Amino acid sequence: MQNIVSIEKVEKYYGNKGNITKAIDNISFTVEQGEFVGIMGPSGSGKTTLLNCISTIDTVTTGKIIINNKDITVLKKKAMEEFRRDELGFIFQDFNLLDTLTAYENIALALTIQQRETAEIDRLIKNVAKKLEITEILDKFPFQMSGGQKQRVACARALVTEPSLVLADEPTGALDSKSARLLLDSFEKLNNEFQTTILMVTHDSFTASYAQRILFIKDGRIFNELVRGNDTRKEFFNKIIEVVTLLGGDVGHVL
Ligand code: ADP
Numbered sequence: 566m567q568n569i570v571s572i573e574k575v576e577k578y579y580g581n582k583g584n585i586t587k588a589i590d591n592i593s594f595t596v597e598q599g600e601f602v603g604i605m606g607p608s609g610s611g612k613t614t615l616l617n618c619i620s621t622i623d624t625v626t627t628g629k630i631i632i633n634n635k636d637i638t639v640l641k642k643k644a645m646e647e648f649r650r651d652e653l654g655f656i657f658q659d660f661n662l663l664d665t666l667t668a669y670e671n672i673a674l675a676l677t678i679q680q681r682e683t684a685e686i687d688r689l690i691k692n693v694a695k696k697l698e699i700t701e702i703l704d705k706f707p708f709q710m711s712g713g714q715k716q717r718v719a720c721a722r723a724l725v726t727e728p729s730l731v732l733a734d735e736p737t738g739a740l741d742s743k744s745a746r747l748l749l750d751s752f753e754k755l756n757n758e759f760q761t762t763i764l765m766v767t768h769d770s771f772t773a774s775y776a777q778r779i780l781f782i783k784d785g786r787i788f789n790e791l792v793r794g795n796d797t798r799k800e801f802f803n804k805i806i807e808v809v810t811l812l813g814g815d816v817g818h819v820l
Contacts, residue, residue, distance in 0.1 A: 568631075569729055569762045570596035570619070575628030577614050577785075588614040589625075590785035596730075599760040601752070603767060603776035605805070607812055611785040612766045613734070619764065620653060620732050621645050633729040650678060654723030654731040654761075658738035660715045662707045668718045669703040675726050693721045696758065697751050713744025717751065724755060733765040737772045749775045770809055774802035781808055788812065 577589040588611045596602050606612050617623035619630055621637055630637050633652055640648055655661075662671050669690060676686045694700045697717045707715055716736065723731050736752075737745035753775055756763055767773050775798065781789040789808050793801045 566597040566599070568595045569598045569600075569633055570594075570764065571629070571631040572615075572619075573629040573631070575615075575618065575630060576626045577611075577618060577623070578626045587785050589618070592628075592782075592785070592787055594780060594787065596762060596764060598762055599756070600778065601756045601763045601765070601776045603765050603773040603779040604782060605767060605770075605773055605779055605809065605812075606782035606788070608768070610782045612782055614785075615782070616732055616734055616764075616766050619730075620655065621649055650675075651726070652729045654726065654728040656716070656719055656723045656731065656733040656736045658735040660707070660712075660719045660739070662715055662719060662722075664707050667704050667706055668699060668710070668714075668721075671707075671718060672703075672722045672725055675722055679726060689725050690721075693725045696755060697721050711744065712740050713747055716740060716744070716748050720748065720751065720755075724759065724761060727759065727761075729762065731761055731763045733763060733767075735767055735769075736765065737767070737769060742771075745772065770802060770805045773805050774798050779805060779808075781812060783812055 572592055572594050575589055575592050576587065579586045579588055592615065604612055604615065614623065618625050625638050628638070635648065637645070637648060666674070672690050672693070673686050676689060691700070694703055697720055699714065699717050699721060702710055702714055710718065737748060740748060749772060752763065755761060765776060773779050777793050779791045780787055791804055791808060796804070
């Protein structure tokens with residue numbers, strides 16, 4: 566399988582002489598095409614910094630981040646904007662939908678920016694809406710939707726451009742457990758159907774148990790790695806809990 570993401574000896578320091586925080590301390594890992602990888606770690610361990618560097622919101626101090634064969638740490642502003650538009654999909658904890666646009670328009674936005682044809686936009690939206698079971702709510706505005714529906718629309722928006730990589734930051738953080746389960750079921754399904762590569766940061770063991778592999782980060786370093794393999798989700802969840810307990814974090818959901 567081809568590597569879509571290759572993180573090579575990345576370090577990120579904040580501050581200046583005498584007062585330096587090593588937010589990322591020599592992290593290396595790869596993610597293959599079609600993998601669903603979770604990143605877990607206690608608060609302050611460097612998860613957000615890592616995600617921000619991968620999404621080009623922040624820059625690394627040293628090291629390389631190669632996504633779809635491009636070293637994004639050396640891209641100039643315009644190339645970086647194009648890279649973000651064409652290669653990445655984002656799913657945030659608080660959905661980030663535009664309140665004045667319908668679900669359809671929110672999803673269409675990413676395609677309009679890419680200057681796709683109207684008929685193609687329509688076809689792609691209907692296709693993704695069917696897969697995420699949001700066809701019935703495409704004409705609704707965010708205030709008319711439940712949290713779970715909003716997140717499914719956000720998910721559709723992230724996936725409709727068929728990005729090389731989807732970055733999800735605590736995607737279930739604002740959802741009740743039933744909506745979280747529904748969203749994660751669709752994530753799993755979409756990952757299987759589209760072969761979308763997903764990198765998801767979460768502190769929640771239940772959410773993490775949907776991934777195929779988890780990287781645990783502590784003090785800016787990779788502390789452990791768990792591969793689901795042939796485990797059931799429940800077995801994988803139990804293994805995650807063990808590592809989270811070792812790391813000293815909270816256990817989150819209980820099945
Ligand atoms: P997490 O997402 O795992 O909670 P973060 O990536 O937010 O961790 O933070 C990692 C470390 O880097 C923490 O010690 C944090 O205080 C520090 N840090 C994060 N962002 C900044 C910043 N903009 N300036 C200075 N220090 C920062």
